[in-house]
Amino acid sequence: MARQIKLIWDFRGPASAKTAEHHEIHLKEFIAIEQLPISITGFEVTNEMHAIAFIVVNDEQMIPMRDALKPHRGELFMP
Template identity: 70%
Template structure:
């Protein structure tokens, strides 16, 4: 089983939540255009001034997606956490 990587974009400021929510739309569009195998995206509001958008990809696709979309960071995705 191939590892999955959670690519994360950080947004800060008063409009962080709306920006992260909107960014997820573009991530879903990218998945569809590129026909990626994993289709897991989301956004989380961590507080009033900080939110993230994320996309989970197969490890084999990570470098290509990273280079195309320039996430701020990444981490190994734990299947049980769904976050």
């Protein structure tokens, strides 16, 4: 199985949870428009002042997705 990378967008402040949740909607829209074989997206609330939205891509998809979507950071995805 190919290595998977979690591309992450960080949101901070009191509205971070709602912003991350909304950003995931845009990630799903991008996947649908581009007809990409990506099924893992999400958002997580770290605390009341920090939340993330993310998308999980295969290693070979990472560079084109990084360049197109401009995530803040990435990490190896361990299901």
